[in-house]
Amino acid sequence: MSNCLETKFNDILFKNPVIPASGTFGFGREYEAFYDLNKLGGLCSKGLTLEPKSGNRGIRLWETPAGLMNSIGLENPGVDAFIKNEWPHLKDIDTVTIINVGGKDEESYLTAIKKLNAIDAKLIELNISCPNVKAGGMAYGIKAATAGEITKKVVAISRHPVMVKLSPNGEAIADIAKACEEAGAQGISLINTLQGMAIDYKKKAVVFDNLYAGLSGPAVKPIALRMTHQVCQAVRIPVMAMGGISNWEDALEFIMAGATCIQVGTMNFNNPLAPIEMIEGLEAYCQKEGLANISEIRGII
Amino acid sequence: MSNCLETKFNDILFKNPVIPASGTFGFGREYEAFYDLNKLGGLCSKGLTLEPKSGNRGIRLWETPAGLMNSIGLENPGVDAFIKNEWPHLKDIDTVTIINVGGKDEESYLTAIKKLNAIDAKLIELNISCPNVKAGGMAYGIKAATAGEITKKVVAISRHPVMVKLSPNGEAIADIAKACEEAGAQGISLINTLQGMAIDYKKKAVVFDNLYAGLSGPAVKPIALRMTHQVCQAVRIPVMAMGGISNWEDALEFIMAGATCIQVGTMNFNNPLAPIEMIEGLEAYCQKEGLANISEIRGII
Amino acid sequence: MAIIQSNECISPDIYKMSVTFSGTVLPGQFFMLRAWDKDPLLSRPISVHDYVPGKVTFLYQVVGKGTKILAKLKTGDNVEIQGPYGNGFPEITGDLCVVGGGIGVAPLYYLVKHYKEKKPNGNCRVYLGFRENAYCVEAYEAIADEVILDIGGIITNQLRVQPDEVVMTCGPEIMMASVAKTVPLENVVYVSMEAHMACGIGACLGCTCETKSGNKKVCKDGPVFLREEVFYV
Amino acid sequence: MAIIQSNECISPDIYKMSVTFSGTVLPGQFFMLRAWDKDPLLSRPISVHDYVPGKVTFLYQVVGKGTKILAKLKTGDNVEIQGPYGNGFPEITGDLCVVGGGIGVAPLYYLVKHYKEKKPNGNCRVYLGFRENAYCVEAYEAIADEVILDIGGIITNQLRVQPDEVVMTCGPEIMMASVAKTVPLENVVYVSMEAHMACGIGACLGCTCETKSGNKKVCKDGPVFLREEVFYV
Numbered sequence A, B: 001m002s003n004c005l006e007t008k009f010n011d012i013l014f015k016n017p018v019i020p021a022s023g024t025f026g027f028g029r030e031y032e033a034f035y036d037l038n039k040l041g042g043l044c045s046k047g048l049t050l051e052p053k054s055g056n057r058g059i060r061l062w063e064t065p066a067g068l069m070n071s072i073g074l075e076n077p078g079v080d081a082f083i084k085n086e087w088p089h090l091k092d093i094d095t096v097t098i099i100n101v102g103g104k105d106e107e108s109y110l111t112a113i114k115k116l117n118a119i120d121a122k123l124i125e126l127n128i129s130c131p132n133v134k135a136g137g138m139a140y141g142i143k144a145a146t147a148g149e150i151t152k153k154v155v156a157i158s159r160h161p162v163m164v165k166l167s168p169n170g171e172a173i174a175d176i177a178k179a180c181e182e183a184g185a186q187g188i189s190l191i192n193t194l195q196g197m198a199i200d201y202k203k204k205a206v207v208f209d210n211l212y213a214g215l216s217g218p219a220v221k222p223i224a225l226r227m228t229h230q231v232c233q234a235v236r237i238p239v240m241a242m243g244g245i246s247n248w249e250d251a252l253e254f255i256m257a258g259a260t261c262i263q264v265g266t267m268n269f270n271n272p273l274a275p276i277e278m279i280e281g282l283e284a285y286c287q288k289e290g291l292a293n294i295s296e297i298r299g300i301i
Numbered sequence C, D: 001m002a003i004i005q006s007n008e009c010i011s012p013d014i015y016k017m018s019v020t021f022s023g024t025v026l027p028g029q030f031f032m033l034r035a036w037d038k039d040p041l042l043s044r045p046i047s048v049h050d051y052v053p054g055k056v057t058f059l060y061q062v063v064g065k066g067t068k069i070l071a072k073l074k075t076g077d078n079v080e081i082q083g084p085y086g087n088g089f090p091e092i093t094g095d096l097c098v099v100g101g102g103i104g105v106a107p108l109y110y111l112v113k114h115y116k117e118k119k120p121n122g123n124c125r126v127y128l129g130f131r132e133n134a135y136c137v138e139a140y141e142a143i144a145d146e147v148i149l150d151i152g153g154i155i156t157n158q159l160r161v162q163p164d165e166v167v168m169t170c171g172p173e174i175m176m177a178s179v180a181k182t183v184p185l186e187n188v189v190y191v192s193m194e195a196h197m198a199c200g201i202g203a204c205l206g207c208t209c210e211t212k213s214g215n216k217k218v219c220k221d222g223p224v225f226l227r228e229e230v231f232y233v
């Protein structure tokens, strides 16, 4: 295996730029049945909050044309239990584990981040964009001013580099990205899910207890690609892009638009081997095109 | 045929709430080969501008998962030619013809609207949301303040009721809708296309000369339904909803979310009979459910 | 990739499909099936209706897009099956009483068969309830000690459980709730739950079932739960 | 809905499909084909390769999702065909010289056949250029007066047009541009253009082709245009 896919996200070295996305990959264990997680560039944990959360009630998943709506509501064991039960396993996987953190207010973000200072993680993904719960922080993520504020405070106390995960549901996304960059974020990831709604006409009722829910999957790819391009044009910090990436060609397009790494969410459900197939596809592409490293075509658009 | 689908949009009577959307139906003639246009609740003209426009160059269409991106760029013959060549034909169709109007600045909007005062149209759809050209007015449509301003001026000089077509790409859409209502709009329509991007990785280039383009079709339905619900909750003027409506069940869901009428865009390309099948489906639904009129389930969500 | 050996309509909208499979399966487990690319996006959870080495059989009802596609497949076509997933029904020592409603009868056939194979002298009674058309009844009669059938009524009205029977049920939630309520607390009752699923393996947290001891994943912790976990008796 | 009478691979990635059709068709017209629901969303424009009353034949290259699905269809399957659409090649009085490149040869067969039927004494010469594998050559030889074949080269290098010939061409745009440039201005030249299409009937304005006299719709005003309209000679 050549290292044509080796990718540096600031000074963090990824074997390749392909990373399963938060919330679609649990804490990794489940996918070990399908492939060796060491092959992944990285993996991103389910969104953690300070306290354990049981998530939303009622239906949590709803399929849409080429998309998936979810209203999980950040169900997670909380930071303490994560550090105790999941981290010992995760830390031994030879890949970059990214820790996704949500919060319901400033204090809960900051306390969670402080606790995570105790472990040797490589990168925090600060989730200010989950549309499904207050604790997801989307209230922070849809305005540049508030996004910048929370980022600044988190960066100040975090021992780990912080990448801020943006919402596609707010103000001009490039402005939000710039605000986060100015506030000291070491990277940007995007997009989280788009806010959508589902109605079950047979039941004459909304599908989700929470009224609205988050849309992801191939359906959103054109929007995610546009936003990725806008953000990559606007900031100098590296960008981790996602939203509907379903094969290596999609992954390549996001990289051409300027993304340093890409994340794979919903497609894990469609095809558990999706990330591995993307790695293989990108590798073959580099070989065919004679690229010493994928970075040669990064941001060419 | 019962009149269970008869729908009043303010005091404009529609035979049924199903209306082909602007830009997907030309000026109607083409679909006469498939069915009798008199069956439609209404039809919406291609977006008109004061001057003729030749539209965008390069590729104009690109398929995406369950979606379509377009970059037509408001190609149209201009208001004068429309009045001369298309209106005589359109006005004799026994359906509500809606006239979609775009503009590049205040003056071009107002002059176009004044010219249209000369004909006996029933409803103007003020397009402040086309993402593909400056003349599409999206600059107006993404901020509540500017949307309100242009609406106020147009309403002041228009002899016809004005329905404002909103962009899904801007600030909180309910705020924009409210600003338009306050400015005197007699109705709201939404959503125009979502701004997206396409890259042709084989050519290592963007697909559209214009860089970004507009996404429509089933892929966007969950977003359109959420925005429709938000706007219906926010304003008292009637709402004409669209975005990925592909069958009568979808149409029904938008009506349950509060829409008075619905428009059908991209699905005309997938199935030229789509609007007719929706009318039949909604009619059968009313019969099965024993509804004297579809209004009985409008806004029940 | 599994190859379809047969796929036939056995009752209006009810299909039986057998596919090649090399592995073992427990009663009550399920597979994620797909025979499409991205439309629909997700695989569909379908229980094991029957299993013999080399072959697994599904019984499914056509309700929407996915099952419509499944119904069109022909012998020799490919279908992707991921699994078996889930815990399945536990092995028991006492007598067995199963209660199935509608398409919920699907997993119970292999359950009964497996039970009788492991415990030829055990007694197994089967309640089957259908709204309109009954199916699979003869198949159950061939392997169970007694089959009680109800069409158009409420199967739980007839339900009389013996003191030493373990009850296992699958069907509409309202039926299982009624079983949970009416069967004496002395009897052990297992219920097989449903939920919309994306991953099928415990990674997405989409298939939650609220239990006495917190959220459980239907796909991984279930689909089979003890009555008291789910219905808070 | 049309029923497929045959659908076979005649060369790597090249398929020939015949379907039932009751109606008439002109050479150069096309149909919008679909054999799927919403994935992909749009129908695919495919030219008429041959036509006899009751049956229309397509020749198509597998390049992406839609044509991949078409290639899998079997005799007896259904395919939706909308059309025929477009203007088609005009009838001419003089001799005919056709130039086809790659899958662009598809519409030219029916063109030549139709021409020879209408004008049995007219002379028709056919240039066919292929990158790697040639196909349909014998079929052209059977109906044309002369067939000039090129594989791997540049077909327009060989092109020598007679003063009284009308030229009709279909193929990669770069080839047609070269034909447009090399054929003497005295000869009338028709080119068949391509564009991404959504509606196929002139309603979406997506298939624009810039011409001397402004934008034209490939689906409705074309796909056949006079050389000077498109290539501004």
Ligand SMILES: Cc1cc2nc3c(=O)[nH]c(=O)nc-3n(C[C@H](O)[C@H](O)[C@H](O)COP(=O)(O)OP(=O)(O)OC[C@H]3O[C@@H](n4cnc5c(N)ncnc54)[C@H](O)[C@@H]3O)c2cc1C
Pocket: A063, C030, C040, C042, C043, C044, C045, C046, C047, C048, C058, C059, C060, C061, C062, C063, C064, C065, C066, C067, C068, C103, C106, C107, C193, C194, C195, C196, C197, C223
């Ligand atoms: C563990 C388990 C075992 C099952 N075993 C069987 C079986 O043996 N035979 C059988 O006929 N059915 C079974 N079902 C139900 C079956 O999964 C659904 O009927 C099927 O997914 C419907 O798909 P569709 O595309 O036809 O319907 P659609 O309504 O178009 O599906 C839309 C979405 O909703 C989901 N969905 C719809 N209904 C259900 C449901 N009842 N349960 C879970 N998800 C649903 C689909 O998976 C899909 O994601 C089982 C469900 C579960 C959870």
Ligand SMILES: Cc1cc2nc3c(=O)[nH]c(=O)nc-3n(C[C@H](O)[C@H](O)[C@H](O)COP(=O)(O)OP(=O)(O)OC[C@H]3O[C@@H](n4cnc5c(N)ncnc54)[C@H](O)[C@@H]3O)c2cc1C
Pocket: B063, D030, D040, D042, D043, D044, D045, D046, D047, D048, D058, D059, D060, D061, D062, D063, D064, D065, D066, D067, D068, D103, D106, D107, D193, D194, D195, D196, D197, D223
């Ligand atoms: C008037 C006309 C006649 C045609 N006749 C033939 C023919 O007889 N035989 C044949 O093999 N091909 C023909 N083509 C080209 C054919 O339409 C495309 O190859 C086909 O649409 C590709 O679809 P796909 O899903 O396999 O590819 P994809 O690349 O997956 O298609 C993606 C989208 O791009 C469009 N697209 C891709 N390539 C083309 C293209 N070259 N022209 C127009 N749209 C394209 C598709 O329609 C679709 O909307 C014709 C095109 C036109 C416009």
Ligand SMILES: Cc1cc2nc3c(=O)[nH]c(=O)nc-3n(C[C@H](O)[C@H](O)[C@H](O)COP(=O)(O)O)c2cc1C
Pocket: A021, A022, A023, A024, A046, A047, A048, A068, A070, A072, A074, A100, A127, A130, A165, A191, A192, A193, A215, A216, A217, A218, A220, A242, A243, A244, A245, A263, A264, A265, A266, A267, C204, C206
């Ligand atoms: C079931 C599900 C759960 C998710 N949970 C989280 C989460 O906990 N934290 C987070 O930041 N994003 C979460 N997301 C969003 C994804 O990480 C990703 O941003 C989004 O799905 C877009 O990518 P995709 O289209 O590839 O899925 C979740 C998405 C899904 C589908």
Ligand SMILES: Cc1cc2nc3c(=O)[nH]c(=O)nc-3n(C[C@H](O)[C@H](O)[C@H](O)COP(=O)(O)O)c2cc1C
Pocket: B021, B022, B023, B024, B046, B047, B048, B068, B070, B072, B074, B100, B127, B130, B165, B191, B192, B193, B215, B216, B217, B218, B220, B242, B243, B244, B245, B263, B264, B265, B266, B267, D204, D206
């Ligand atoms: C090819 C095309 C052309 C369009 N042209 C216009 C237009 O001229 N004016 C306008 O207001 N909207 C235009 N639209 C947007 C549609 O009217 C509609 O708002 C959008 O497509 C969403 O609906 P849909 O998902 O049903 O297509 C166009 C859409 C398409 C696909």
Ligand code: FES
Pocket: C196, C197, C198, C199, C200, C201, C202, C203, C204, C205, C206, C207, C208, C217, C218, C219, C220
């Ligand atoms: S289906 Fe994903 S956790 Fe159960």
Ligand code: FES
Pocket: D196, D197, D198, D199, D200, D201, D202, D203, D204, D205, D206, D207, D208, D217, D218, D219, D220
């Ligand atoms: S394809 Fe719609 S106008 Fe030609």
